[in-house]
Amino acid sequence: MTILVTGRTGQLARALAAAGGEQIRCAGRPDFDFDQPETIASVFEVIRPSLVINAAAYTAVDAAESDPQAAYRANCDGPAQLADLCAAYALPFIHVSTDYVFDGRTGPYVETDPTNPQCVYGASKLAGERAAQAACPHAVVLRTSWVYAPEGKNFVLTMLNAARKTDRLRVVADQQGCPTAAADLADAVLAIAAQLQRHRSESGGIYHAAGSGSTSWYGFALAIFEEAARYGWPVPEVMPIATADWPTPARRPADSRLDCSKLAETFAVRLPPWRMSLARTIEQVCVRHGIG
Numbered sequence: 001m002t003i004l005v006t007g008r009t010g011q012l013a014r015a016l017a018a019a020g021g022e023q024i025r026c027a028g029r030p031d032f033d034f035d036q037p038e039t040i041a042s043v044f045e046v047i048r049p050s051l052v053i054n055a056a057a058y059t060a061v062d063a064a065e066s067d068p069q070a071a072y073r074a075n076c077d078g079p080a081q082l083a084d085l086c087a088a089y090a091l092p093f094i095h096v097s098t099d100y101v102f103d104g105r106t107g108p109y110v111e112t113d114p115t116n117p118q119c120v121y122g123a124s125k126l127a128g129e130r131a132a133q134a135a136c137p138h139a140v141v142l143r144t145s146w147v148y149a150p151e152g153k154n155f156v157l158t159m160l161n162a163a164r165k166t167d168r169l170r171v172v173a174d175q176q177g178c179p180t181a182a183a184d185l186a187d188a189v190l191a192i193a194a195q196l197q198r199h200r201s202e203s204g205g206i207y208h209a210a211g212s213g214s215t216s217w218y219g220f221a222l223a224i225f226e227e228a229a230r231y232g233w234p235v236p237e238v239m240p241i242a243t244a245d246w247p248t249p250a251r252r253p254a255d256s257r258l259d260c261s262k263l264a265e266t267f268a269v270r271l272p273p274w275r276m277s278l279a280r281t282i283e284q285v286c287v288r289h290g291i292g
Helices: 011-023 038-047 068-088 120-135 155-163 182-198 217-229 261-267 274-288
Strands: 003-006 024-027 051-054 093-098 140-144 168-172 205-208 237-241
Touching: 003 011, 003 038, 011 024, 011 182, 024 038, 038 068, 051 068, 051 182, 068 093, 068 120, 093 120, 093 182, 120 140, 140 182, 155 168, 155 217, 155 274, 168 217, 182 261, 182 274, 205 261, 217 237, 217 274
Parallel strands: 003 024, 003 051, 051 093, 093 140, 140 205, 168 237
Antiparallel strands: none
């Protein structure tokens, strides 16, 4: 099996490459670029995949507010073209989406709950879900949340880097979600991919795939520093604040917890508890920095 993974430099794509070995072929800029539609078909022809995982996205949540066209090209138009190709070649297609398709008023959310994104990023991702399913009816859409890894841009690394510069941090305490390690998500995606190869037309639809358990950004920060302290990482004082005290261009959902029961029932896949995975990630970060 040859699996095409888009978004080569992203957290999930890197984790998929690490977990999937030789079956994974990652594509990214400049040879694969949703802003250059002709590159999508070209890479498809070169790689000739047997399954496609779209891990590419425009994830700059605040920047999307001032550049919605870029967000929609990457999060809707590009995935739609990719889904078209998968449908034309009768290939299984897995498309990764986000908890930001919800307004955050009534979490935890199941897949059938009404969507109501509150920002351009969420709206563009929801449009991408719908476009992918319209073009490729058997596509699997995986909504995930709060993804982090030992590399890239994510909340865990932001907190650790900030702790090296200041002894006090203010972190939002009234937004809840499900932290998700990219490595865990990659394992889940590959388990689903293996099943789709066997039963590709029977399990299409939307699924939630996030780390087990939930917390607030404030709780997440406390857990990060609790783990990092074991290795001698500097630990600042963490102050809880309200969303209103940290205004951003994009509105975030207050409660975007995801119920992942459907994923477990359909594919027998459940991601590990987020605290367990966080401990592993912090260890990897500290090893890379020669700490502990």
